[in-house]
Amino acid sequence: MKRVFDLIVSLLALIILLPVIIITAILVRVKLGSPILFTQDRPGLHGNVFKMMKFRTMLDSVDKNGVQLPDEQRMTPFGGFLRSASLDELPGLFNVIKGDMSLVGPRPLLVQYLPLYNEEQSRRHNVRPGITGWAQVNGRNAISWEDKFSFDVWYVDNQSFWLDIKILLLTVKKVFVREGISADGHVTIEPFKGTPSE
Template structure:
C-alpha cells in the first residue's frame, strides 16, 4: 500500500509543506542570486529519473555559468542545502520523491552495470540512504549498494528514518571537539 500510493501522498504533503515553510527563501534568494551571478538565479540540468527517463532538476544557482569554481556564497548555499529547495517543485510534479537515490548526471547512464541501473526502479530523491550513510565520503560502489538496498527495501519506516536523520544532520550542532549533536534527540548523529 505504501509503495503504490502512500509514498506519493507523503511526497506531496512534505513538498507542499517544504515550499510553504521555505517561501521566504524563494522571495529573498532569487533577487540576490540575480544580482550576484548576473544571470538566471535557478540552475537547471537534465538528470535521469524513474526508469532512466530524463527530467529537468531545479536548484538555486551556486556557481557562475562560465564554469568558475563555486564562490563563497555558493558554498554557503550548498553547505546549508538551501540550493536544493527548488527540488520540492520536482517532487510536486512527480519527477522526484522526498526519499530515493540522488539523481546523478545523465552522462553516467552509459557507465552503469545492471546492478547499478536498479537505482532507477524508484524515483530519485532529495535525500536518500546513501546521503545519510556517508554521502560524498562513500565510494562509488558503496553509494550504489545503498541505493540498491533502498530500492529493494523501501518502506514507510525506512523513509521516516531517512527523513529524520536528514533533518537531524541538517540542524545538528557541533561541539568544540567536532562531534555532532542533534537538537532532536541529544545523541550523536549516525
C-alpha cells in the same frame, strides 16, 4: 501512499519555506546573476530524463578561449554556503510536486553515467530519485561511488514509509552538522568513470 506523502509534505514545505526561498532567490540574483535556477537533464524513474531544478551556486566564468572554468574556480563562498546548508535543493520540491522526483530516493545523477552502470547499479532507477536518500545520510559525497550505489540499491530493496521518515529526520540532522558535503579535492565528488570489470 508514498506519492501522497510526497505531495502533502512538499506543499507544506513550500508554504513554510516560502520566505527562505524568496530571500535565497534574491541573493542568488544579486551575488551570482541570472539565471537564478540551475536546470539540468537527469535520469529519473526507469531512466526517463527530466529537468532537475536547483538554485544556482556557481559563476559562469570562462577562460580566454571561452571554455568554462573548472567547478572549483567557479564556486564562490556564497555558493558553497548554499550547498553546505542544502538551500540549493529547495527548488527540487517543485520536481517532487510534478512527479519527477520523490522526497526520498537515490539522488539523480548525470545522464552520461547511464551507460556506465552495471546491472546491479542500474536498479537504482527502479524507484523515483529523491531530494535526499539513504546514501546521503550515510556519507553523501564523502563516500566512494561503490558505497553510494550499494546504499541506493539497498534502499530500492528495503523502502518503506518508516524508512523514508527516518531518512528525512537524519537529513535534517546532516544539514545542521554539514557532513559529507564534498569528497577530498573536489567541490562535490569526483566524476563516476564506471566500475572496473573483475
